[in-house]
Amino acid sequence: MLALRRLLRNPWVRYGLTLLLLAVVALKVHPQSLALAARSAQPVQIAAALALTVPFLYCKALRWHLMLQAASVEASFGEAFLSLIGGMGLALVTPARLGELVRVAYLRDPQKLKIGGLVMIDKGLDVLVLCGLAIPGAWSLLGPPAGLAFAAMTAAGLLLVYNPMRVHAALAGLTARTRQGVALRLQRIWTSLESLSARSTTVFLALTLLSFVVVLVQFGIILSDWRTPTLSLVLLTFPLVILTNVLPVTIGGLGVREGAAALLLAHYGVPAADAVLAALLMFTINTALPGVAGALLLPASIRSRPPRPVEEV
Numbered sequence: 368m369l370a371l372r373r374l375l376r377n378p379w380v381r382y383g384l385t386l387l388l389l390a391v392v393a394l395k396v397h398p399q400s401l402a403l404a405a406r407s408a409q410p411v412q413i414a415a416a417l418a419l420t421v422p423f424l425y426c427k428a429l430r431w432h433l434m435l436q437a438a439s440v441e442a443s444f445g446e447a448f449l450s451l452i453g454g455m456g457l458a459l460v461t462p463a464r465l466g467e468l469v470r471v472a473y474l475r476d477p478q479k480l481k482i483g484g485l486v487m488i489d490k491g492l493d494v495l496v497l498c499g500l501a502i503p504g505a506w507s508l509l510g511p512p513a514g515l516a517f518a519a520m521t522a523a524g525l526l527l528v529y530n531p532m533r534v535h536a537a538l539a540g541l542t543a544r545t546r547q548g549v550a551l552r553l554q555r556i557w558t559s560l561e562s563l564s565a566r567s568t569t570v571f572l573a574l575t576l577l578s579f580v581v582v583l584v585q586f587g588i589i590l591s592d593w594r595t596p597t598l599s600l601v602l603l604t605f606p607l608v609i610l611t612n613v614l615p616v617t618i619g620g621l622g623v624r625e626g627a628a629a630l631l632l633a634h635y636g637v638p639a640a641d642a643v644l645a646a647l648l649m650f651t652i653n654t655a656l657p658g659v660a661g662a663l664l665l666p667a668s669i670r671s672r673p674p675r676p677v678e679e680v
Contacts (some may be wrong), residue, residue, distance in 0.1 A: 388622025400640035437562035456662025484559025504603035
């Protein structure tokens with residue numbers, strides 16, 4: 368297991384694995400079928416799904432802005448939005464979207480370690496809500512044990528986010544055993560937990576749920592290019608598909624996400640080519656396009672802001 372972890376830390380291994388999985392998925396569903404499905408895609412549906420990216424990003428940016436405010440981090444809504452999509456840019460080429468930590472570079476506030484902790488909380492809330500949404504699909508498509516596992520993870524996650532002080536105390540206890548310099552850095556990261564009051568956590572979870580409702584509607588619109596999607600098809604499959612993004616295997620989840628979509632949507636008679644293209648389109652409009660825009664805006668963002676003191680470590 369340790370050897371595998373070291374191997375996956377090598378970016379070239381991940382790049383190669385990404386290309387390999389994409390090739391396997393393409394060959395499995397047949398390039399001719401993919402080309403036929405691409406030709407049958409309707410621009411009107413794609414445009415409608417793309418329009419919903421605006422409320423999706425707004426919900427995520429508003430949650431991020433409120434989280435920064437709750438942790439006493441200085442940032443306007445515009446800065447929060449820019450840092451959000453900027454993080455998406457680097458996340459395109461990093462496994463498990465860890466590149467989103469680059470959000471700190473877009474913000475003027477010098478509390479960089481605390482902001483890094485907030486990024487991890489932000490991503491954790493996504494995973495928590497997705498686990499909850501995935502319970503019915505896991506139970507129905509993967510079996511009751513899988514459904515119970517997702518329910519247990521959701522319950523555990525809710526327990527953690529609604530008891531941040533206990534989590535902080537536990538982490539502080541672990542931190543005390545490390546070297547002083549490391550302990551100081553970790554303590555600054557743990558201060559991000561101050562953003563999780565009962566009220567603010569409820570607001571964050573509500574905005575997270577709303578953002579994923581938009582995503583599910585998008586997926587239904589895109590899938591309607593090839594067939595009329597049912598509510599059960601969308602609700603039972605796509606949360607599980609999105610969750611594959613957290614697997615630290617390939618770059619941007621490419622190959623894993625599309626393969627999962629092909630397998631899960633096959634339960635509803637959706638051809639593999641249609642499922643793969645639907646998943647790829649969702650990734651493109653909600654992650655790739657905003658991420659590229661954010662990455663391009665980083666140099667201008669750094670030049671336009673006044674110098675601020677750097678956080679001591």
